[in-house]
Amino acid sequence: MAITASPAPTPSRTELSADERIAAVRAAKSDDEAFAVMALASAAPEWDQRCSLFRTELIARRRDDAARRAILDAALTTIKSACAATWPAVEPTLRRRADYLATRPKREVPRRTNLPTRQRGATAFSDWRDALSSHWAPKVIQEHPTFWEPLRDGTTNLKPVWGRRREPGYYALAFLQFTDSGFVDIEPWWRETTDEHWRQWGFSRRPSYQRVYERFVELEERAAGAFRKAAHAIIGHVNTASGGKVVFDLHIDSTEARTFARLQHDCREGDDCPYERESDGRRRSRARKTLITAEGSTESAKGIRQRLNERPVDDDHDGEPTGHKPEEKDRLYVGEVDDVDRDRDTGALRVKVGGHWYLLRDKTAGVRAYTTGRRVKRFWVGFYNTKVVSGHFGAPVAVGVFPASTPEHELYEPMVAEAIEACGGELPERVAGDRGFSVERVFAWNTSRGISTVMPWRGSGNARRADRDTHTRHGIPFCKHCGRPGRFVSFSTQNGGRLTYACQDPTCPSGGKRQTILCKTDYRLLLPLWRDTEAYMAVKEVNRHLERVHDDWRSRYGIGADSRALTPKRRGAPWQQLRCYAALIVEWLKIAYLHGYLDGQRRNYEPVEIVRADGAVRRFRAYLRRLNLRSPASLARQREARHRRTRSIRRSGGGPPPDGS
Numbered sequence: 001m002a003i004t005a006s007p008a009p010t011p012s013r014t015e016l017s018a019d020e021r022i023a024a025v026r027a028a029k030s031d032d033e034a035f036a037v038m039a040l041a042s043a044a045p046e047w048d049q050r051c052s053l054f055r056t057e058l059i060a061r062r063r064d065d066a067a068r069r070a071i072l073d074a075a076l077t078t079i080k081s082a083c084a085a086t087w088p089a090v091e092p093t094l095r096r097r098a099d100y101l102a103t104r105p106k107r108e109v110p111r112r113t114n115l116p117t118r119q120r121g122a123t124a125f126s127d128w129r130d131a132l133s134s135h136w137a138p139k140v141i142q143e144h145p146t147f148w149e150p151l152r153d154g155t156t157n158l159k160p161v162w163g164r165r166r167e168p169g170y171y172a173l174a175f176l177q178f179t180d181s182g183f184v185d186i187e188p189w190w191r192e193t194t195d196e197h198w199r200q201w202g203f204s205r206r207p208s209y210q211r212v213y214e215r216f217v218e219l220e221e222r223a224a225g226a227f228r229k230a231a232h233a234i235i236g237h238v239n240t241a242s243g244g245k246v247v248f249d250l251h252i253d254s255t256e257a258r259t260f261a262r263l264q265h266d267c268r269e270g271d272d273c274p275y276e277r278e279s280d281g282r283r284r285s286r287a288r289k290t291l292i293t294a295e296g297s298t299e300s301a302k303g304i305r306q307r308l309n310e311r312p313v314d315d316d317h318d319g320e321p322t323g324h325k326p327e328e329k330d331r332l333y334v335g336e337v338d339d340v341d342r343d344r345d346t347g348a349l350r351v352k353v354g355g356h357w358y359l360l361r362d363k364t365a366g367v368r369a370y371t372t373g374r375r376v377k378r379f380w381v382g383f384y385n386t387k388v389v390s391g392h393f394g395a396p397v398a399v400g401v402f403p404a405s406t407p408e409h410e411l412y413e414p415m416v417a418e419a420i421e422a423c424g425g426e427l428p429e430r431v432a433g434d435r436g437f438s439v440e441r442v443f444a445w446n447t448s449r450g451i452s453t454v455m456p457w458r459g460s461g462n463a464r465r466a467d468r469d470t471h472t473r474h475g476i477p478f479c480k481h482c483g484r485p486g487r488f489v490s491f492s493t494q495n496g497g498r499l500t501y502a503c504q505d506p507t508c509p510s511g512g513k514r515q516t517i518l519c520k521t522d523y524r525l526l527l528p529l530w531r532d533t534e535a536y537m538a539v540k541e542v543n544r545h546l547e548r549v550h551d552d553w554r555s556r557y558g559i560g561a562d563s564r565a566l567t568p569k570r571r572g573a574p575w576q577q578l579r580c581y582a583a584l585i586v587e588w589l590k591i592a593y594l595h596g597y598l599d600g601q602r603r604n605y606e607p608v609e610i611v612r613a614d615g616a617v618r619r620f621r622a623y624l625r626r627l628n629l630r631s632p633a634s635l636a637r638q639r640e641a642r643h644r645r646t647r648s649i650r651r652s653g654g655g656p657p658p659d660g661s
Helices: 019-024 032-038 045-059 065-082 086-103 136-141 145-155 171-180 186-192 195-200 211-221 225-242 281-289 297-308 408-422 440-447 534-544 548-559 574-592 614-627 632-651
Strands: 116-119 249-258 330-334 339-342 348-353 356-360 366-372 375-390 396-403 430-432 452-454 486-492 496-503 515-518 609-610
Touching: 019 032, 019 065, 019 330, 019 396, 032 065, 032 086, 032 297, 065 086, 136 145, 136 574, 145 171, 145 225, 145 574, 171 195, 171 211, 171 548, 171 574, 186 211, 211 225, 211 366, 211 574, 225 408, 225 574, 249 408, 249 534, 249 548, 348 366, 375 408, 375 548, 375 574, 396 574, 430 534, 452 534, 534 614, 548 574
Parallel strands: 249 430, 430 452
Antiparallel strands: 116 609, 249 375, 330 366, 339 348, 348 356, 366 375, 375 396, 486 496, 496 515
């Protein structure tokens, strides 16, 4: 199930060398032609994968038979001109391949069962460090009115109706450069800029630091929607130009993000602070002045969060973890601490954990408290940074900042809806995630829209993973006649999702007749994409490798801070959210530039990889055959039939005695 590309084979008489293939791809005049060249000139071990990818690509772009033939003829001409010395030897093989690719398969494979693809080098911006500097994005976005006008119009009309006229210049462009520079605070970045930099953004000279700070805060408060609209315009453009590859496979994951505010011990008179019950007066006085020292690191909080995600959930109580009783050794408070209050003077949040009151001065942040009994074990103060990542390009499509006290599964619907909106309303075929999102509400939301869910199993308080009368523990429906597992036929979104299947056994009394089952029978198991398919296994494998996106964004844009050094000193979720929108603009502008979606000149000639999982599928299907599953109802009917035969034989005087001797 590795995602690595196949090694280049040794060139032979009927095959192009690796250098010749690269030269032919670079000589292609369009993306369609480039895909055709990669399919025709592929090495023998990769031919089946490239053939499938070529057909999938042209089907996604709705190319008819005549257009397909024209694309293949143009690709043959390109290879002939780029590899003139080798052309006579490879011409017969390439023409046979072209004739095969020009014919449409008799039966189109549903899109959700297509294997996932991955564009190598899609976000390898370090290879273009000189061209894609931090000053590149503010310059290029002005050359494309479709992207620039929503940002310009939403950020230049913020001045009040009174007061002195503002100097010309676009602070939105300055904020884009600030986000891409790697600085997390405004003042160090402002010191590094010069008058020449500010002239590129429409200013006559560098403004004062105080003015820059005020204008950036103004963007945070009043112009975040303009950055969001511009980011959606760029992502939608790339999705259309790539044939829907941005939204085809989506992966959702969350990471911890710190806030610069810290919890402070805030027990007051009459709060019955445990320290006041101590006889040592010095200890009581020192405790009142000391900040919390139990604040955990990102890694420790992440580890505890992932372990708690392994716990079963109660679907009847909105997916909250079950078994959270006071006598438990470890507990996680998700917005449900001992008590919550607001400071009357400042409005700051006060939470009570372990018998103590604590004050949090960041009003938008959340608190997670890990306790042992009444003793505080770890505090996590800050936000969730949730990303919806494109599986093909490996870049976030939507990024959101939420209080840490919000359960992860509650972030799923708004974040996936944001990603769908960014891609022009096109629905994804598959969405993958971890156990934090694996609750029934998420499965139902996806299945009712025709989206396949690829998430690991998480136990439920009301439903255990076991064979049912209608389907197996892995979501494969049983035949209603013989009780054996069925085979997938089709899926529709009627009545919240309906699966059509037929029996696998050719000797079944049903005679291969099609049967149906509603997915709402068990949303968590009955899926549009079955778990025994290679596509499901391959998407799971891709999801394991996308954790790196959090690290990439920390190093590039300082988003998702996991240390005090990367945490912005300006408090609040809106500031971090604005920086996320700006990072989306920069990220997708660079992706569009490398793949020729801005000017038609492709710069990333790395191949598109097809992720395979055939080995995992063989092992899983062998495991299912060893289980020899039958529906509990059919097994009960067989037992009852055996008992009836035994009783009948005994009444007739034949058969063994009751004790079996």
